[in-house]
Amino acid sequence: MTARPGGRPLVPAYLATGGTARHPRLRLERLSLLLRSDKPVPDGLTPAQLALLDELADGTLTVVEAAALLRLPVSAVRVLAAELVDRDLLVTRAPIPPAERFAPDLLKRVADGLRALKH
Numbered sequence: 001m002t003a004r005p006g007g008r009p010l011v012p013a014y015l016a017t018g019g020t021a022r023h024p025r026l027r028l029e030r031l032s033l034l035l036r037s038d039k040p041v042p043d044g045l046t047p048a049q050l051a052l053l054d055e056l057a058d059g060t061l062t063v064v065e066a067a068a069l070l071r072l073p074v075s076a077v078r079v080l081a082a083e084l085v086d087r088d089l090l091v092t093r094a095p096i097p098p099a100e101r102f103a104p105d106l107l108k109r110v111a112d113g114l115r116a117l118k119h
Helices: 047-055 063-070 074-086 104-118
Strands: 034-035 092-095
Touching: 034 047, 047 063, 047 074, 063 074
Parallel strands: none
Antiparallel strands: 034 092
């Protein structure tokens, strides 16, 4: 998306989504992964949808990364992505769950063991 000086996009977010106010059936998280499908791009997509597909041409992005690259609110990218999923142009994956944290006592024992090896 082309931006004005100061970083604000030229196109308001509601126009980037085609003016749609509908809530898509697919609920995407901020960290949901977006991947472009192999299906050919049909005519009639909005410029914002085309820009999202272009950003995904080289790989996978999260919703929030795509929003940052397109300089659009996350909510607008969620709508764009959900519509592209409905058209089989995007594939989504659930966010990668955070790794379980190690118990502090385990980390202390490992550090103690490393110190013991050093001496």
